[in-house]
Amino acid sequence: MLFYLQEILLGDMDVFFVFKSEIVGLLVSSAAILLSVTACYFLLKPLNRIRDLCDVGYEEQLRLDNYGQTRRQLANEMRRRKKIGEIPPVYPNGWFVLCESDDLKNRQVRSVDALGEHFAVFRSAEGVAYVLDAYCPHLGAHLGVGSRVVGDCVECPFHGWQFRGADGQCTSIPYTSGKIPKSARVKSWPCDEVNGFIFVWYHAEQENPSWKVPRIPEIVTRKWIYGGRSEYKVNAHIQEIPENGSDVAHLDCLHGPSLLYGSDLNAAQGGKSDNGWAPFLQHHWKVKWEANSEEKHVAISSLHHELRLFGRLPFISVDVEAKQMGPGLVCLSFNTSFGRCLLFETVTPIEPMIQRVLHRLYAPVFMVGPIAKFFVWGEAVMFERDVAVWNSKTFTSKPMLVAEDRAINLYRRWFQQFYSENSPRFTFKENVSSSW
Ligand code: FES
Ligand SMILES: [Fe+2]
Known part of the structure; x- marks a missing residue:
């Protein structure tokens, strides 16, 4: 460096040009290294997606009816106006x-x-x-x-x-x-x-635990590691959320339009075929819901998912076993072409009509990074479509069902076991906060 400066001061222009190109080269390679390190960091960093009560749904009302209200004010108003329906007790046992x-x-x-x-x-x-x-x-x-x-x-x-x-x-x-x-x-x-x-x-009757949350060996031995999470507040009764696993018919309707349409329900309508042409990308689902005969607090939804091109050609397929354990925990085991991974969904009532839902993914080390990120994101987008429905729907205690909806009835009967004589009931004045 000293040599270069000496020669430049003595007026040697050749040395000046060599020096200049070396400095430029150094700057470019440092910028490239910095850029790749930053890209790797963001690619490998697990996704952490957090959505508050007002963040999902309400797009339509915001567009048409907001009168200058903030999203939060509008969501609070929608909560107040919502017809709650004849809901079961608000805090099940588990x-x-x-x-x-x-x-x-x-x-x-x-x-x-x-x-x-x-x-x-x-x-x-x-x-x-x-x-x-x-x-x-x-x-x-x-x-x-x-x-x-x-x-x-x-x-x-x-x-x-x-x-x-x-x-x-x-x-x-x-x-x-x-x-x-x-x-x-x-x-x-x-x-x-x-x-x-x-x-x-x-437990509303102060009974001791009647079952245990199973430890997953791959997580205990750290064979699988944390791969990302998402967190939501949902304006609904707790029973609505796991009911999704038995609601076969909603899958192709709500979750059929490609992930790329995102979670806005209006945007997702664009992914349906109402012009005679099959959409370019569409999700297809098959699901079977069953109460477990050995452990009565367990129910299992077996899902087969295909992403199809033009409604026909299977492009990516995933098999999922969703094991519902009690009212507040689901363990979803994904069998993908990349390997197996596991996603927990937990639901905790923080008020009678506000549920805190967490998703947490565990995967083998090689999947953590872009693949795990994609799973957490994809699951979150699909889940947010449900949240948009839950946030504004009412609870129907006597739903009008057809034969294909029979699993919903089975699920509701199964869920009854988590209520007992003193399970707290909903009283409007005490239990709905006007804002959160
Ligand atoms: S020790 Fe006095 S209030 Fe807790
Ligand atoms: Fe759903």
């Missing part, structure tokens, strides 16, 4: 996801509202997750807000009482010289950390 494992570090506490309850979810210094009732029995402070974890206990931020995660017993009152009363305790909820989620067991 395992429900409160948060994902990644979202709770050691010694971290989170506040989670769901199932009409307020929870303090925390992880001990040793890494064990616990779920306690949120309100401190002393003077009612929230144990999930501003508290800290001490060993396997959570310490209330107000006066420092400590509660053990395993049983909710108060183990320390820092300023008393007397004995800690036995009744100084909060409710400790049955919880389990499985496949990247922290679950709580909810």
